[in-house]
Amino acid sequence: MKWTETTHQEVWEGEWKDICxxxxxxxxxxxxxxxxxxxxxxxxxxxxxxxxxxxxxxxxxYANSVIDHFERKRKDTFEMWLKDFIDNCEDTYKLHKESDNGQDNEFAEGIKWVLDELKEDFGIE
Incomplete structure (x- = not known):
């Protein structure tokens, strides 16, 4: 039903008259x-x-307006979370990369791989 092209009388006849x-x-x-x-x-x-x-x-x-706002809000929330996640991973990478421990360096390389994949998948520089 196109609400902009419908009158209240048409809605009464089509939706409510039989019920009410x-x-x-x-x-x-x-x-x-x-x-x-x-x-x-x-x-x-x-x-x-x-x-x-x-x-x-x-x-x-209108439903499409609510859905559009929701999608924008969801996208903004995800992007904010992703940025925080990447920032935390970069900090962790630096911490482990600077370590003298070989296992820390291997861990840092794993984090670097994840960061590179995320950045590539989401088009982040």
């Missing part, structure tokens, strides 16, 4: 109250999820 009216066409108040209860729950909960995963707080955001 009796067979004789009268309004089923109990069912409307149940639907509004569910809607109130969604209005309370959805913004919390949107805020956490995408930094958005409006419950009527």
């Amino acid at each position: 009216t009796n067979e004789d066409g009268t309004v089923n108040l109990d069912q409307i109250q149940r639907e509004l209860f569910d809607y109130a729950f969604i209005l309370d909960q959805v913004p919390k999820v949107y805020e956490e995963v995408a930094g958005l707080s409006k419950p009527n955001a």
Whole structure:
């Protein structure tokens, strides 16, 4: 459904009329109250999820907007983690490379290999 091309009357007819009216066409108040209860729950909960995963707080955001924000946030978080990881590995490499212990030098070479692979795989200089 394209929300920008749909009226509230069309949504009522297509989605809610059969659910919220009796067979004789009268309004089923109990069912409307149940639907509004569910809607109130969604209005309370959805913004919390949107805020956490995408930094958005409006419950009527388009799904693609929430997903795009989430993907950007996830990518930024990963890049920050990767940078910290590489920085820590480089510090560890230097520490072990400068050691007089042969095993430390072998360990340093293993770390160097991992660093080179990560940098190549993620295009990091």
